[in-house]
Amino acid sequence: MRKRWLALLLSCAVAVNTCVVPAAATTVSDAAIATQQTVSAEDAETQQIDSDENTKAQGGQNADLYTSDVASTEADTTAVSETHNFLSGVLVSGISGEKAFENGEVTIPADTSATYLSMKPVLNSEASKDPSMKYTFKYIDLDGKEFTKEDTARNVYVRFDQAFLGVSGKGNDLSLTVTKGDVTETYVIHVVRSAKLSGLSMTDHNGNAVSISPSFSSKKTAYTAQVLDNVSNVTIKAIDPVELQNPEESEILFNGTASADGTYKLDVADGENVVTIKPNNGAASADEYTLTITKAASATLDVNVEPANAQVCLYTDKGERIYQDNGKYYLAPNTEYTWTASCEGYVGKTDKITLTEASTLDITLDKAAEGEKLPQLKAEYPG
Numbered sequence: 001m002r003k004r005w006l007a008l009l010l011s012c013a014v015a016v017n018t019c020v021v022p023a024a025a026t027t028v029s030d031a032a033i034a035t036q037q038t039v040s041a042e043d044a045e046t047q048q049i050d051s052d053e054n055t056k057a058q059g060g061q062n063a064d065l066y067t068s069d070v071a072s073t074e075a076d077t078t079a080v081s082e083t084h085n086f087l088s089g090v091l092v093s094g095i096s097g098e099k100a101f102e103n104g105e106v107t108i109p110a111d112t113s114a115t116y117l118s119m120k121p122v123l124n125s126e127a128s129k130d131p132s133m134k135y136t137f138k139y140i141d142l143d144g145k146e147f148t149k150e151d152t153a154r155n156v157y158v159r160f161d162q163a164f165l166g167v168s169g170k171g172n173d174l175s176l177t178v179t180k181g182d183v184t185e186t187y188v189i190h191v192v193r194s195a196k197l198s199g200l201s202m203t204d205h206n207g208n209a210v211s212i213s214p215s216f217s218s219k220k221t222a223y224t225a226q227v228l229d230n231v232s233n234v235t236i237k238a239i240d241p242v243e244l245q246n247p248e249e250s251e252i253l254f255n256g257t258a259s260a261d262g263t264y265k266l267d268v269a270d271g272e273n274v275v276t277i278k279p280n281n282g283a284a285s286a287d288e289y290t291l292t293i294t295k296a297a298s299a300t301l302d303v304n305v306e307p308a309n310a311q312v313c314l315y316t317d318k319g320e321r322i323y324q325d326n327g328k329y330y331l332a333p334n335t336e337y338t339w340t341a342s343c344e345g346y347v348g349k350t351d352k353i354t355l356t357e358a359s360t361l362d363i364t365l366d367k368a369a370e371g372e373k374l375p376q377l378k379a380e381y382p383g
């Protein structure tokens with residue numbers, strides 16, 4: 001009986017051990033699976049990181065970015081395909097040499113007084129004309145309306161004066177579409193304004209005209225003038241063509257100071273008096289003019305005339321009248337002047353005079369005979 005119990009106990013022990021061992025094996029297996037799952041996740045993450053690194057190394061062309069890059073490439077291709085092979089540039093009336101296109105655009109300067117543009121497209125080929133090449137010009141005119149003009153490549157200047165430009169500091173853009181066969185190219189001509197003066201003059205404190213040298217030209221920017229030593233101040237008048245038609249758009253800068261009416265009063269000191277003059281009307285660029293004024297010694301002239309009510313006038317060689325200052329004429333030495341004397345009922349006289357020092361001129365007019373035809377002299381009468 002005791003032996004049977006021992007055998008039964010041993011049998012249960014073996015059974016228990018048998019049950020325990022599978023349980024332990026199951027636990028190890030789950031851990032291994034969990035470990036394998038963890039390793040797999042890490043591998044996947046590592047693979048993703050490697051993939052991202054490879055993507056960066058290849059310029060970011062993963063699936064999403066690649067689609068974006070394709071669109072970008074198509075846009076770039078479109079931009080590159082906008083070639084400008086038909087034309088090399090334009091010739092513009094009044095401007096020497098060809099103005100070359102750069103990426104289909106060119107800038108043309110035009111004075112603010114200009115009211116039209118005359119230009120000729122220049123073909124990129126050796127040919128001067130091509131009847132199969134069509135031109136379409138377009139611009140917005142001064143009234144805000146679109147103007148269109150069509151032509152062919154026939155080697156002629158095309159004039160745009162239909163409200164293309166006004167006397168103003170404002171420019172305009174001209175679009176040129178060129179078509180040949182099924183190829184079309186577009187060019188743009190930008191017209192920008194360049195401000196220049198159209199006149200420059202000066203008078204002294206008595207209203208006498210003061211000559212400037214050289215004679216004024218809008219293309220010359222440096223001038224000199226000489227006033228006599230009795231002159232205390234001068235008034236300079238500069239003319240901007242824009243001011244004549246659109247005064248609200250124009251002003252003149254004298255030594256940086258703005259003048260709405262284009263006049264400037266300057267007290268003249270001994271030595272050089274330098275005045276810079278620049279039109280300001282909204283143009284893209286403006287020429288700056290320089291006027292240098294100096295004083296010179298004068299020779300005075302006293303005039304005695306009979307009859308006393310006779311009118312005496314004195315003129316420079318340019319026909320500019322000289323007025324008295326405190327009863328005397330102040331003249332430049334060694335310079336020729338013309339005088340006239342006239343009075344109703346008397347025979348007028350005229351002559352030339354050159355002074356080297358202070359002098360007196362005595363003039364006596366003769367009574368005209370009844371019915372005598374009197375000479376016509378240049379003279380000015382009060383009233």
